[in-house]
Amino acid sequence: MGLSLRNSWDVLVVGGGHAGIEAAYAAARMGQNTLLVTMHLDLIGQMSCNPSVGGIGKGHIVREIDAMGGAMGELADRSGIQFKMLNTRKGAAVQAIRAQCDRSRYRIEARRLLDSQPTLFLRQGEIVDLEIINGQITQVILQDGSKLQCRSLVLTTGTFLNGRLHVGLDAVSGGRGGERATSGLSSVLSDKCGLSLGRMKTGTPPRLLGRSIDFGRMLPQPGDDPVPFFSLFAPPDRLFYGGPQKPCFLTSTTDRTREIISANLDRSPLYSGKIHGIGPRYCPSIEDKIVKFPHRSTHHIFVEPEGVDVDEFYPNGISTSLPLDVQEKIVSSIPGLENAIILRPGYAVEYDFVFPDQLDRSLRARPLSNLFLAGQINGTTGYEEAAGQGLVAGINAALLVSGRPPWHPDRQSSYLGVMVDDLVTHSVDEPYRMFTSRAENRLYIRNDNAVDRLTPQALLLGLLPPWKAEAYSQRESFQRTLKAALTNTRKEGKTLLDHLRSPDCSLADMIGDGLPGHFSQAPANWLSSLEQEIKYEGYVRISNDRWNRMEDLPIPPEILELELPGISREVRHRLKKERPARLSDAQSLRGVTPGSIDLLRISILKHHKKIDQ
Template sequence: MQKFDIAIIGGGHAGVEAAWISSQFDLKVLILSMPNVGLASTPCNPAVGGVGKGQVVREIDALGGLMGQLADQSAIQYRILNESKGYAVQSTRVQVDKDLYTKNAEAMIAANPNITVVKEKVISVEKNGDQFSIKTEASYFNTTKCIVTTGTFLNGKLHTGEVSTSGGRVDCMASAGMGEIFSSVQTLGIRFKTGTPARINKDSLDYSKFVEQKSDGRTKNFHSLNNPYERFVDQVSCYIAHTNERTLGIIRDNKERSPIYNGQIKGVGPRYCPSIEDKAFRYPDRNSHHVFVEPEGLSANTIYPNGVSTSLPKEVQLEFLRTIEGFEECEIELYGYAVEYDVVDTSKLSDCLEYIDIPGLFFAGQVNGTSGYEEAAGQGLIAGANAALSMKGKDNLVLDRAESYIGVMVEDLISNKRDEPYRLFTARSENRLYVREDNSINRMAKYRFQMGLDKEIDKYQQEFIEEFELLLGLCKSTSIYVTPENKEYFASMGYGDLSKNITLSELVRRSQLNPVETLEQELSKRGALFSSEVVYTCAVSIKYEGYINRSLIENERIYRLGRKKIDWQSIVRGNISNECRQRIEEVKPTTFSQLQRIDGIRPATLAFVAGNIVQ
């Protein structure tokens, strides 16, 4: 029997992040992954980032995670989403080469002396005292902490039309069900579903009929230690096509053959990432939907038609795809399918993603009912860091939801039973003007420091924070006086009127000005040299400062109360309704914020707890 400090079951995005962060504590880490499945693979769209998700990738990177590095090394197209909107909701998205992404992940993990990878199917996990015994098809392992990141593999079942097969994804075997492997872990009671579209031969499309989207050279890399604008591989374009009345007509005519609608699939799918069948029947009056034509890699012969995920029969898939302009002669290399899988009841997890009734057992990723590589990776980092911190006898890592999207996600997950796959949006944060991509280091540095590690990224973040605070102080203390020369200068620059003395911060904050360009110009004029990343973050922070301060004042009492620790056992003994008592006993909240987010908790119960919090 081989012994490890931490064993991670599953080598997807959650598993890789859990291993990477926990290995930084000089612990002996094991990744157990399915045979013939690459680490950190991208079985759906090979893309990283997006609205809300780009912020998560930068938070992972600032905390010492791996996803940002892998994305930069493998990115073949860059875009800034929501560029026409405010900085708070702008997000980075990159298309990656799927083979290269996995190759890079395998190489980085293999080069880490603290991580061992074994590709064998797990049969069972048992808790014996303070240790876990893990049995695979060929080996036995003993570990102090166990992190489960099995994705869609637990009792996975694939559907294409009337054909159903066992599997975690195409051409991959499924693992046993949750109850068989983890006999004392509670599943949610319902299964979840996700899906993927057909993969199309890239040479069978007519690109002249699509709208081209070129890679944006202004988009910054994710990893803070990389040159922001360096590209590690060749860049390519993505394209936009559209469905039409004929497309949706074929889908509607085959409703009885859709596993989603004929009762074959029992699992609940993601509301915010619907299949083309869902679109056809949810929006009967709409026939034009975007189809994003996205390459799967520089050497791959396939494209991913994002927007037409389906589990319809093979012949129906080909028929409706060929009605899309530019797809008339398309050839399918891999047919679309849906996958059903078991998920854990996340209301049984702590804010460290540890299973409350089985200390030392953690869950992260799609097995927790989330969707998306980024959400999985963020959870993996939290689970891995907390498993390692527990091994070292250090305080838990819990991110405040007012300061991070990962914190929002974790609290949302553990506060209720999930009734559908969870997807992260900027709207889920009450503080999104502050929780931006540009200030990820400002927000995450204290949490990284809390882990007590000393790596290159820790030195960089310390220097970044010091430079940021210096520049911010200079902006607030540097005065621009009312003089004829300055008035003339303001007029020539389009800065507006200069009727009174102002600070550089007040100039940067003017609504008609681009804050970044203005600060860059003024620093250059004064011969002040600061890194471009610090200048950008400082400018945007100044721009939003007034809004953020007002929001903080309005929400401070709520936040202050939300952070308060509560004793749920004392609460259920109090004068509250039976319904609230049952829900609290089920979720076992540890903070007032978690209590607030439990479905069905009455205002009277919140008032009772708010008036009696003693911790």
């Protein structure tokens, strides 16, 4: 059958951003016939915001995606121009990698990766309608009139869903600077799918011409040496262009910046009431920073290179939707940017999202049997959060098609689980960003041990090619050997393993002094993850105990018919209606408080006792 005639797919993914890439790539790895539909084939893997991947919390997600055999870590490694390990002085559990990437290189690598998958195909087009029969999506209809049949559908529309761009008091329809939005899909989701939608906003700064910037007046910010790559299976041995890492540059706003912004607030769509969407507090526009923290005289700006082939820079820290003439004044008030030329104006974008408590833990929209949502459409922000959800949605779309039970990442053992759990349990009231503080079990779910936590699951799901499975088992056996050596070697009356538990002892110092030198030839992560595992072992046990105390009991269906003392009428009503199978399911129901879960737990235990007697 010719490709042009092909119109029936196992998994159809809408959107070519970071969520769409992971979803399509995961489904394809699991052997499903997958189609990715995007509005512009050349812009797959576009970084809409700053040219960087990772960060605290976010870098953890990238590592987890990588451990599951996903794309983001490898794409960032293959397009990175600067890498840094953040938070090195605060403990291994909160350390994470951040990479500056070459924007166009990232797109090329993304496209190359997708093109290399035998069961994955791409199609340019815009979805305008869905055909739904008996709560199941049967086909999607493109603007050009084509109809594509699908067995499961993953929507990753990013900021394009009813997107609107604001520069000053002018607003135009659009999903990203210079790109069209999709307008019909929102009403399909609300009217046909019965989903309730909200509106959010985010923004970008103006982009600047490099040769018009005086870098001499700024503080260079170099990368780390050796380069900390994301990829655990196949980290590259050099940057893609072979050269040294590119620095970023630090400067800051001045009193004049503040005066300019204060004088022009009436021309800001944010402060004149034109923008209604909710923005992220941790990614504020420069207008916001000036208004909310008037006593601060300066704010940092990081001038980040967009790539090695272009002379364009991204001044991270002055995201704004003020009119262009004000943007020019702001830029020129900043040391080093006095004469900087704006290549593209900054703008704010407002877009629709679906309240994510309408999803289940596989990111399936509850009203339909085969619709999955991932990325900003679920009210999150960030490439990494989007990619993580894309992975989860893609896996589950593929599992659904092959008739297997869904996969739910676990909150206690992954940031993916924390994110999915937070989204479906609590919904969102502002764009959701990952933080390590969101993860109660953060001492265990570290950046260094993502492989230990998730790769076994990826193997079960069939997400890894044989060579990665092989690398995993080699790593396993290496770590077993090394751990045995640590246990069997004694120094000053204690095993090396015991010595290593102390914060002042390092594995590197032991190799060659107590341990055979050949151990040092292993990949750095094989060593560091074992070292941290040993250092954190005692504390992880404590924190896991705390969670194990709360055993996830099955809920006997008959118990919901009983009078449950202390549980409010609303909660009782909801439990009866939703009939959760386990306590963890009950916990995810809206309005079910932790207190009522405890009471339910007690009732179940009492119920068992009665039966035993």
